[in-house]
Amino acid sequence: MTIAAGVGVRPLRLGPIQAWPPVVLAPMAGITNPPFRRLCREHGAGLYVCEMITTRALVERNEKTLKMVRFDPDERPRSVQLYGVDPGVVGAAVRMIVDEDLADHIDLNFGCPVPKVTRRGGGSALPWRWRLFERIVTTAVREAGPDIPVTVKMRKGIDPDHLTFVRAGRIAQEAGVAAVALHGRTAADMYSGTADWSAIGELAAALDVPVLGNGDIWEADDALRMVEQTGCAGVVVGRGCLGRPWLFADLAAAFDGRSERALPGLRAVAGVMRRHAELLSEHLGEQRGVTDFRKHVSWYLKGFRVGGDTRRALGMAAGLAELDDLLGTLDLDQPYPRSELGVPRGRSTGIRKVSLPDGWLASADCADAPFGAELDTSGG
Template identity: 35%
Template sequence: MVGKLWSGTPLFLAPLAGYTDRPFRQVVKEFGCDITFSEMVNVNAIVYQNPKTLKMLEKSPKETPYFVQIASNNLENTRKAVEFLNQLEWVDGIDINFGCPVKKAIRSGFGGVLLKEENLPFFKELIKEVVNRSQKPVSIKMRLGFGVGEFVAVERAKIAEDLGVKFITLHGRYVKQMYRGEADYCKIGEVVRSVSIPVIANGDITDYRKYREAMEITGAEGVAIGRGAVGKPWIFLELRQKGEVGPEQKREVILSHFRAMVEFYGERGVILFRKHLHSYSKGSPNGSRFRSLVNQATSIEEVENLIRRELQL
């Protein structure tokens, strides 16, 4: 099944709440991203048919393969959510989140907290439930462990493989670290060598040098890029061609991203795009002034003019 999802060394877009929505995923697909994932969605919200959540499940026309990433603390609602996702023809797979480090998720009992030893039974039952109910490939995304030094990823990866998971995306930090410190590629490598299913390395991949470092140290099948793609969706092309994208091409990408936001969200997309423009202007000579102007812009025309005339790339 996995062989049909990608060929060669795959590049994934890792889910990132608030950023990797449909318009952003639409852009990265243009640059050679192989597999995209929805933002993390709670199975409870799917079951309750929350309109915002259902909109998050939508994909752009070129997003194939496309996985929906779910988070769960409830087996019954997991079953119902998977049965609903089975009906969506455009969903190519289901990814289970075992890595989210956000405090709200931890308190609610889903995401990275499921890597705690006390939650091992639920970890197993959740994977079983999804694999047994899903008519699509199932993957998981996790971290090295919960507390710093509590390295459980090898054990959990073996369990996931035995239960029928097709591949694993592994972030090289512990849940408690959030994004502090550096991703531990050596630990990812230990997991790669412990299972026969593909492992995708994730964490700190921001340019071609870090990509090569991650691949060489981990021996992973490919990489997943999350924060490294925010403000830099062309990173996938740069990794493919081993070089940088020029300023004017970047400008066209940003304009394309903005138009996709407006198309998807309507006028609200103008305001929602501000955080992306803040990211795009990071390191720009006039970044501070540009961001100030962005925060005052309220129309499509204003934003497009700012991107064309004020943003220095």
């Protein structure tokens, strides 16, 4: 058995699935599609979760959603995250996944903090209605059966006055989940400030099933610190890998007890950018693929000396040839900007009041699904 030097971490076990290192790629809308997952897998091992899939869109066989649950032939295990608020619809979606062999692992989303979701009572608002949460998780585990592990991803709660993570974690464990992942922020926190790792430690101490920690893992050494400080069984990485798929190589090295870390210069980064755009082009067609790649440009170039005009041009590239020409104009001999190590990436939305359905905070004991909370499109 592989044990990380100085940390004592074991491989992550989710039913029949074993993952080393104990690292999970967090589902991110518009990001964790097959090309990005492949790029990350080319750099390191772990469990790579697809974009969020809504249960109603899946059972209604929405064309976009069905495309999103397609995996590369060599992608194993196949991991899908489901969003749902109605136990019956969630159960039907899980049965469909099992019957049609669509995935090997199912994660349930109870962590989304965006207003369009919480104002309907979904995402990180839903565990407050704990009887409904129990019905959804119990139904999913039952329909998944013994061969498809079900996990839950959630936040601390709605806000500091309405925390749900310990109760929800215990309910999920009793329902039979294989693991619980906790983002150390509330819905009100969005992506602001510093993640509360002490909450991850509190949940790890309260549960017997593995607890995975999420929040502020910008470098591989952050993952080791989280495990050491909280006793969690592994980590979930989201924004830290934006424009840095080689972070998974660093994570593998760190959990193996090795000290090397990837610090690619701009020449190597440009090569990864080209590879990413190529994979997207193969997946979506060249025009759509390169257009989709544009959102990644600023993340890849963060900290490098690249002029504003060039950045804008790269962000408007329409084809691989144009992208190649623009990448060729860069000063490719630049070393990796060490000033960017440990610096937050991606969204940094500040604290805000959580949008909730009328009377939501007075309805904790209600077991009914909130009206209109189902989403009919996938991806967040």
